Amino acid sequence: MRRAIVTGGTRGIGLAVASALVKAGARVMITGLDRARLDAAVAGLVRAAGDAARVTGAVADVRHRADVEAVVGEAERRFGGLDTLVNNAGVGTFADVADMTDEDWRRVIDTNLTGVFHATRAAIPAMRRAGGGWIVNIASLAGRNYFAGGAAYCASKAGLVAFSEAVMQEVRHDGIRVSVVMPGSVATGFSGNAVTTADTWKLSPDDVAECVVDLLRHPDRSLPSKIEIRPSRPPAR
Secondary structure (H helix, E strand, O other): OOEEEEOOOOOHHHHHHHHHHHHOOOEEEEEEOOHHHHHHHHHHHHHHHOOHHHEEEEEOOOOOHHHHHHHHHHHHHHHOOOOEEEEOOOOOOOOOHHHOOHHHHHHHHHHHHHHHHHHHHHHHHHHHHHOOEEEEEEOOHHHOOOOOOOHHHHHHHHHHHHHHHHHHHHHHHHOEEEEEEEEOOEOOOHHHOOOOHHHOOOEOHHHHHHHHHHHHOOOOOOOOOEEEEOOOOOOOO
16 A cells, blocks of 8 residues: 655645545545645545545645655654655746746745755655655646746756656665656646636646556556656647
């Protein structure tokens, strides 16, 4: 039974991944910034699991090292170890560089990239104690397909791809596999954009979650290190 942390697990891709892991029999700890939203997500996951002992949550900001270290420690204590980390917490601020504030830049980079560093660094010793594990980082096709107004977001996701591939080489002989998943357009309401009927061509969060769970089913000899997933039929141009 996998013992997992999913950061940013209260909605969107993170909640879909947590739900898929629970359905696959895993024990799951999710993180989020908002207590009410976290409690609601945990309650839904507990109903799906049918066992309150298999699901827990923590209010944590991945930008803060102490928050992340506390989450990893609690997951180890509660589940008897940690072997799966899904780094999903992310934000997007979209503006031209000339109009971007220092806080806009820091919020995106510190959440999407430094937050992954904090969680990965805290999880590696726990996974070594567990005899191995899997770290899955949720990046984006924006990490290689750049666009105006997305400088901070694209830089954070490009950095995350590079970070993932470097860490993969550092820990593979510890039995820890590292993969980066790069979704294209996903109907999540990301950055406050409401999901509408016009988004039906986009990926569903469940599509990304299925990709993550499929990764975790690979035999020990196999390491799909970078996965791109995109809508099969985007609007014709």
